[in-house]
Amino acid sequence: MKIRSDVLRIYQLIHSWTGIFAGIILFIGFFAGSLTMFKDQIAQWATPPHHVLAPVKFTQLDSLISQATSSHDKARSGFSLYLNDTTRSPMMWYEKGTARGLALDKQRQHASLNAQGQLITHRAEQGVLAELIDQLHRSAGIAGAIGYRIAGEYVLGTAAIVYFLAIVSGIIFLLPSLTKNFFAIRKDKSEKRFWLDTHNLVGITSLPFHLVISLTVVVFTFNSQIYASLGTAVYGDQPLFPRSNTVAHVYPFTELPPVAKFQAIVDEQAPGYIIKELRFVGLDTAWPFAQLGIYNPTALMRGPTTDYIFMHPFTLEVSNNSASTADDAIWNRIVASFYALHFGSFGGDIGRWSYFILGLGGAFLFYSGNLLWLEKRRVKQQSAENVKQTRACRLMAAATVGMCLGSIAGVAITMVVAKWLYPLVDNINHAYLYSYYGVFFSFVFYSFYKGAAKAAITLLKVCMFSCFAITATSLVAMLLPQLGLYVVINFTSIGVDIVALLAGFAFMYFYKITKHRALYGPKDSVWALPKPLSTI
Amino acid sequence: MRIKKSNRIAPDWWTKTIAATLLGYLLALGLVGLFAWFGPGGIDAKSKVQFNVWLTPLIWLLIVSFSFLFKSGLRAFLWLSASNCVVYGALYLFK
Numbered sequence: 001m002k003i004r005s006d007v008l009r010i011y012q013l014i015h016s017w018t019g020i021f022a023g024i025i026l027f028i029g030f031f032a033g034s035l036t037m038f039k040d041q042i043a044q045w046a047t048p049p050h051h052v053l054a055p056v057k058f059t060q061l062d063s064l065i066s067q068a069t070s071s072h073d074k075a076r077s078g079f080s081l082y083l084n085d086t087t088r089s090p091m092m093w094y095e096k097g098t099a100r101g102l103a104l105d106k107q108r109q110h111a112s113l114n115a116q117g118q119l120i121t122h123r124a125e126q127g128v129l130a131e132l133i134d135q136l137h138r139s140a141g142i143a144g145a146i147g148y149r150i151a152g153e154y155v156l157g158t159a160a161i162v163y164f165l166a167i168v169s170g171i172i173f174l175l176p177s178l179t180k181n182f183f184a185i186r187k188d189k190s191e192k193r194f195w196l197d198t199h200n201l202v203g204i205t206s207l208p209f210h211l212v213i214s215l216t217v218v219v220f221t222f223n224s225q226i227y228a229s230l231g232t233a234v235y236g237d238q239p240l241f242p243r244s245n246t247v248a249h250v251y252p253f254t255e256l257p258p259v260a261k262f263q264a265i266v267d268e269q270a271p272g273y274i275i276k277e278l279r280f281v282g283l284d285t286a287w288p289f290a291q292l293g294i295y296n297p298t299a300l301m302r303g304p305t306t307d308y309i310f311m312h313p314f315t316l317e318v319s320n321n322s323a324s325t326a327d328d329a330i331w332n333r334i335v336a337s338f339y340a341l342h343f344g345s346f347g348g349d350i351g352r353w354s355y356f357i358l359g360l361g362g363a364f365l366f367y368s369g370n371l372l373w374l375e376k377r378r379v380k381q382q383s384a385e386n387v388k389q390t391r392a393c394r395l396m397a398a399a400t401v402g403m404c405l406g407s408i409a410g411v412a413i414t415m416v417v418a419k420w421l422y423p424l425v426d427n428i429n430h431a432y433l434y435s436y437y438g439v440f441f442s443f444v445f446y447s448f449y450k451g452a453a454k455a456a457i458t459l460l461k462v463c464m465f466s467c468f469a470i471t472a473t474s475l476v477a478m479l480l481p482q483l484g485l486y487v488v489i490n491f492t493s494i495g496v497d498i499v500a501l502l503a504g505f506a507f508m509y510f511y512k513i514t515k516h517r518a519l520y521g522p523k524d525s526v527w528a529l530p531k532p533l534s535t536i
Numbered sequence: 537m538r539i540k541k542s543n544r545i546a547p548d549w550w551t552k553t554i555a556a557t558l559l560g561y562l563l564a565l566g567l568v569g570l571f572a573w574f575g576p577g578g579i580d581a582k583s584k585v586q587f588n589v590w591l592t593p594l595i596w597l598l599i600v601s602f603s604f605l606f607k608s609g610l611r612a613f614l615w616l617s618a619s620n621c622v623v624y625g626a627l628y629l630f631k
Contacts, residue, residue, distance in 0.1 A: 168601035234569035331583040
């Protein structure tokens with residue numbers, strides 16, 4: 001396909017500068033986003049197994065509710081039931097904090113029934129490791145608040161706008177050579193050619209995924225601004241949402257219908273779904289609601305893991321059902337599918353694994369994009385030893401290495417810390433934050449201080465060891481129970497350990513080739529080291 | 537392919553970016569407005585507003601992406617303003 005040279009030039013420039021602006025931020029978002037595909041599994045890996053109480057039979061749930069609420073005041077204002085789920089206690093409520101937002105000192109009461117049908121409860125801090133990884137995904141670790149949002153969410157939202165431009169411009173300036181070079185990965189020509197070919201191949205094959213992610217992030221971030229402007233420019237006096245005809249009224253707790261009634265509504269209005277969570281909020285207020293998390297592996301689900309039904313807990317009037325197949329729910333369904341396409345909440349485990357891989361592919365795309373930017377600006381002088389690269393190149397290389405690897409090692413080391421410190425400190429949640437930011441900023445500092453070439457080698461090694469340490473910790477905990485480390489032995493949690501082990505091997509490989517390139521690769525590169533150092 | 541100098545696209549980064557970001561967003565709102573009022577279901581179809589919230593940034597981002605094809609920043613301003621006049625004219629005339 002032929003495209004005018006001036007058009008190509010313009011879009012090439014847009015592609016490089018948008019990439020440089022947003023690349024590193026998006027790298028962190030994508031890498032952490034991949035991990036959030038297995039948020040529940042990571043949460044389970046990090047939750048001491050003795051926290052989770054045994055499930056109860058469906059028919060016992062009403063007895064559990066009445067026993068728990070008669071002895072615990074807090075439970076009467078709201079609680080969650082977990083059905084069809086052995087990884088959580090069957091009933092939980094907050095003694096300190098609420099379900100909304102992230103706080104480090106939340107405490108939940110876990111409740112279940114013993115073999116005699118009598119109430120058992122215990123209180124535990126809610127571990128927020130998985131929640132923090134999710135927050136890292138949404139904010140790239142940029143703290144601070146704007147309104148009710150984390151400042152970093154606006155940074156990522158803006159990066160997503162720029163990212164859309166990067167995608168479109170990338171396609172435009174790739175079009176002329178696309179049919180010729182699509183599957184060609186030319187390793188023999190030059191390092192740069194190899195990176196460029198892989199960058200293009202990954203970019204084009206995962207194009208729909210990237211378009212979806214970019215658009216959804218813009219909507220997630222700026223939805224209230226878009227609603228407001230649509231209201232002003234388009235809707236005018238027309239209400240955006242139908243007014244609810246529910247009357248404010250405080251119902252006595254005893255009027256709460258049995259769980260079977262909620263099950264019946266799901267069976268009727270969302271056939272094929274099972275209830276995972278039944279959450280009651282504000283039961284002692286005039287505006288109570290029930291939120292049902294319902295699961296169907298064959299559906300495109302609106303939430304990260306489930307579809308939702310919102311209803312009045314006492315009158316059972318359904319206000320919203322994201323799984324509805326009724327005729328007037330068509331817009332609802334289309335919108336739910338956009339959410340599902342961001343969360344990867346369709347296709348069960350295969351869907352999750354695909355999204356995990358696509359997310360890592362995205363992270364690779366941004367990393368390789370930065371490397372290509374550097375290659376393009378490389379000062380080439382094959383004869384001279386140790387050519388000095390431009391200042392911009394040195395800084396960009398250091399930032400790329402320090403921040404990208406720093407975020408990975410930050411998460412890995414925090415997971416290790418989570419297990420080792422658990423028996424020693426009262427509230428592990430504070431340790432998570434210190435550990436992540438401590439590692440991240442040390443990496444960035446080291447990278448700028450030592451330069452990208454040396455830092456890349458050392459830091460890849462640290463990444464490798466931290467991933468291996470995750471697996472090793474679980475192994476030690478299993479073999480030496482007297483240490484007091486907890487270990488969760490089941491398929492899910494071993495999965496986390498196996499992925500960490502594989503990641504460790506991947507970093508080992510990256511470490512080897514990076515070191516080789518630094519020592520024996522072209523000397524006129526930002527990745528070259530002056531002389532073979534025995535210390536590395 | 538040689539392009540005559542008078543025909544070549546001027547980059548005009550700032551003017552095009554500003555025109556596309558602001559006028560482009562206004563245009564996206566107007567187009568979504570036409571869809572909201574005259575598209576399937578009309579203005580009060582249940583939950584259609586949520587879909588419109590998704591449609592707005594999609595149209596906006598496409599406008600921004602392709603606005604760099606205008607021959608100059610001035611042309612971007614003129615074309616986008618004119619389109620806005622037409623779209624909002626239709627929207628307020630017929631709704």
